[in-house]
Amino acid sequence: MQFGPVSVNEMDDLAFVAIDNPPVNATSAAVRAGLANAVREVEASGAKAAILSCAGRTFVAGGDISEFGSPPKDPALCDVISLIEASSVPWIAAMHGTVFGGGLEIALGCAFRVAATSTRFALPEVNLGLVPGAGGTQRLPRLVSMDLCVAMASGGAVVGAQRFHEAGGLDVIAGDDPVAAAKAFADDLPDRPAALSKRDVVSADDSAIVAEREKLHARARGPQAPLHCLDALEWVRLPFAEGGPKERALHMELRQSAESVALRAAFFGQRTVAKPSAIKGADLRNVEQVAIIGGGLMGTGIATACLLSGLSVALIEQSDEGAQKALATISANLDGAVKRGKLSAEKRAAIDDVLVATADMAATASCDVAIEAVFEDVPVKQAVFAELEKHMAEDAIFATNTSYLDPLKIFDGISGPERCIGLHFFSPAHIMKLLEVIRTPQTSSQTLATGFALARRLGKIAVLSGICDGFIGNRILAAQRRAAQYLVADGAMPFDVDAAMRDFGYAMGPFEVQDMAGHQIAWANRKANPAPAHIRGVPLADALCEAGRFGLRSDAGWHDYTEGSRKPERSALVEQMVEDHRKVEGIAARAFTRQEIVQRLLAVLANEGALIVEEGIAEDDAAVDQVQLHGYAFPRWKGGPMHHAAQNPDATNAAMTAMAEESRGSWTISRRFQS
Numbered sequence: 001m002q003f004g005p006v007s008v009n010e011m012d013d014l015a016f017v018a019i020d021n022p023p024v025n026a027t028s029a030a031v032r033a034g035l036a037n038a039v040r041e042v043e044a045s046g047a048k049a050a051i052l053s054c055a056g057r058t059f060v061a062g063g064d065i066s067e068f069g070s071p072p073k074d075p076a077l078c079d080v081i082s083l084i085e086a087s088s089v090p091w092i093a094a095m096h097g098t099v100f101g102g103g104l105e106i107a108l109g110c111a112f113r114v115a116a117t118s119t120r121f122a123l124p125e126v127n128l129g130l131v132p133g134a135g136g137t138q139r140l141p142r143l144v145s146m147d148l149c150v151a152m153a154s155g156g157a158v159v160g161a162q163r164f165h166e167a168g169g170l171d172v173i174a175g176d177d178p179v180a181a182a183k184a185f186a187d188d189l190p191d192r193p194a195a196l197s198k199r200d201v202v203s204a205d206d207s208a209i210v211a212e213r214e215k216l217h218a219r220a221r222g223p224q225a226p227l228h229c230l231d232a233l234e235w236v237r238l239p240f241a242e243g244g245p246k247e248r249a250l251h252m253e254l255r256q257s258a259e260s261v262a263l264r265a266a267f268f269g270q271r272t273v274a275k276p277s278a279i280k281g282a283d284l285r286n287v288e289q290v291a292i293i294g295g296g297l298m299g300t301g302i303a304t305a306c307l308l309s310g311l312s313v314a315l316i317e318q319s320d321e322g323a324q325k326a327l328a329t330i331s332a333n334l335d336g337a338v339k340r341g342k343l344s345a346e347k348r349a350a351i352d353d354v355l356v357a358t359a360d361m362a363a364t365a366s367c368d369v370a371i372e373a374v375f376e377d378v379p380v381k382q383a384v385f386a387e388l389e390k391h392m393a394e395d396a397i398f399a400t401n402t403s404y405l406d407p408l409k410i411f412d413g414i415s416g417p418e419r420c421i422g423l424h425f426f427s428p429a430h431i432m433k434l435l436e437v438i439r440t441p442q443t444s445s446q447t448l449a450t451g452f453a454l455a456r457r458l459g460k461i462a463v464l465s466g467i468c469d470g471f472i473g474n475r476i477l478a479a480q481r482r483a484a485q486y487l488v489a490d491g492a493m494p495f496d497v498d499a500a501m502r503d504f505g506y507a508m509g510p511f512e513v514q515d516m517a518g519h520q521i522a523w524a525n526r527k528a529n530p531a532p533a534h535i536r537g538v539p540l541a542d543a544l545c546e547a548g549r550f551g552l553r554s555d556a557g558w559h560d561y562t563e564g565s566r567k568p569e570r571s572a573l574v575e576q577m578v579e580d581h582r583k584v585e586g587i588a589a590r591a592f593t594r595q596e597i598v599q600r601l602l603a604v605l606a607n608e609g610a611l612i613v614e615e616g617i618a619e620d621d622a623a624v625d626q627v628q629l630h631g632y633a634f635p636r637w638k639g640g641p642m643h644h645a646a647q648n649p650d651a652t653n654a655a656m657t658a659m660a661e662e663s664r665g666s667w668t669i670s671r672r673f674q675s
């Protein structure tokens with residue numbers, strides 16, 4: 001029998017229920033309705049047991065998130081699960097892949113649970129600003145310890161089959177054919193245990209909830225969903241008939257929350273940017289060997305990322321000594337990955353066979369891609385590519401990691417401009433998720449698509465960018481830094497600006513970030529490329545450098561730092577410098593509330609982002625938001641600056657108008673934010 005995406009087949013005395021709803025068997029309305037019909041069909045069949053499995057790469061991996069924005073359609077998942085749980089025929093969940101969210105909730109409604117060894121379990125609703133909505137927080141604590149429930153429901157932990165089995169979550173863990181394992185299990189079916197909704201909670205001890213709540217409260221500002229999930233877990237002290245509906249009601253309420261709407265926008269944005277229109281239908285060039293030129297901070301990080309993803313690497317430095325130094329850094333990075341459990345000891349040992357570090361460019365000959373990360377200097381980079389041209393295949397891809405230089409200048413004169421691209425990694429390159437993929441007007445769609453495929457292989461979030469000063473991320477950052485300095489010149493103090501942004505949800509304020517990165521390079525850049533005369537300049541950053549305050553490494557920058565500590569302290573000296581500057585400029589300081597500070601600094605992000613979209617540098621708002629979320633620590637539960645501005649258009653318009661009036665000629669306001 002077929003009920004939409006759900007089929008029921010009877011064989012011997014068993015009913016086989018299968019869900020086939022690609023790509024991840026999400027619990028769409030059709031799946032829910034199909035399952036409800038399947039329960040009835042199975043009951044009518046008189047089967048001894050029903051084995052529930054899924055087609056494709058995974059068991060049910062969650063809800064259909066696209067349904068979350070609209071009114072719920074019947075039947076609700078919680079009701080379908082109650083039908084399964086109450087059925088006269090015991091259901092056996094036969095699981096593989098990622099049993100997430102609604103998938104795990106369905107499994108908890110089954111009488112028995114069987115899983116392939118590689119199966120993973122999670123309640124990731126918290127990552128979308130939600131609590132589970134179909135009994136996850138109510139049935140799980142009746143099966144496994146509260147510690148594990150807190151980690152999964154509130155912390156979003158993903159748990160492997162072995163651990164879940166040891167915790168009591170599974171009846172059988174076996175091989176890679178869960179249906180065969182379930183069949184074998186059904187041959188000798190144990191007595192049916194009480195339904196989870198009828199059982200007592202595994203542990204009476206709520207200390208895990210209390211400890212997690214304290215931890216979350218200690219974090220200044222953060223998403224609320226982890227706390228809501230703890231509330232829901234506490235409801236297991238109520239009868240299921242009360243706790244279940246309470247969880248469901250909270251889930252439905254949170255679907256409308258700003259936090260959930262923002263997190264869903266971030267989730268969908270990530271999907272959108274992965275497939276820009278420019279690469280649709282393009283062929284890929286195979287990439288197995290990567291040449292990395294320059295083994296400094298970035299080159300070694302990029303090499304580490306490539307090696308961790310199973311690629312071969314030829315790293316080229318200026319001298320043998322430089323190559324050895326780079327090798328030592330990469331080794332230390334890899335050892336760190338082993339320590340963090342990201343890389344097995346065997347794989348670590350095998351990497352030595354696929355990594356060469358040398359001063360000899362000939363080692364690049366068989367590489368598919370070259371990623372250049374030498375000094376930020378056009379002639380140096382040009383010389384590197386001219387040399388690479390002599391050694392590498394004509395169709396090898398040439399990529400530059402430049403932060404600010406024009407890739408067109410770097411690639412000037414290279415044969416095959418269609419194979420040239422920018423791959424702008426962020427530091428540390430083996431950890432940071434963002435990769436800006438920069439296209440020149442000549443870059444072919446095959447080169448771009450290959451850049452995106454490489455990013456995916458490296459586990460990065462790739463965002464397509466055109467060419468402009470600083471590309472998407474650093475251009476926006478520069479605008480925000482300028483706005484932060486205007487705030488200081490006009491009345492706020494750096495310490496207060498940072499505090500306001502931390503209040504909003506950033507881990508660090510903009511001045512703290514500058515202190516952490518160090519001021520020297522930016523100072524040198526300002527001297528080399530002075531800002532145009534019509535842009536209001538604030539010489540305070542230069543004054544800091546002249547006073548030897550280069551940031552964290554000199555224990556002094558915009559803030560003071562006690563030696564060895566990263567905690568910023570208010571600097572009386574800097575505040576005096578600020579007041580002196582105001583005096584010289586004749587500025588009458590005015591007070592800025594924290595809210596004004598946040599509104600202005602967010603408005604500038606959105607405004608620069610909107611200009612970038614209008615100019616066609618970024619494809620859409622989602623691209624700007626993803627850059628900010630994955631490269632610049634924008635709090636994910638606020639969605640990104642474009643999402644935030646779209647939710648708060650009046651405040652954004654007003655803040656931009658005020659800033660443009662106060663610093664005339666210094667801001668171009670996007671069409672979108674002109675009030």
Ligand code: NAI
Pocket residue numbers: 293294295296297298299316317318322372373374375376377380384401402403404424425426427
């Ligand atoms: P770095 O100074 O740490 O490393 C540059 C390395 O290139 C040095 O080890 C140097 O010996 C080597 N090198 C110079 N000329 C060479 C040549 N002809 N052949 C082989 N090796 C050569 O610099 P970093 O920070 O790694 O930056 C490299 C590039 O990455 C620059 O273009 C920079 O703008 C860009 N970038 C830097 C980021 C950062 O956070 N530091 C972030 C993103 C991009």
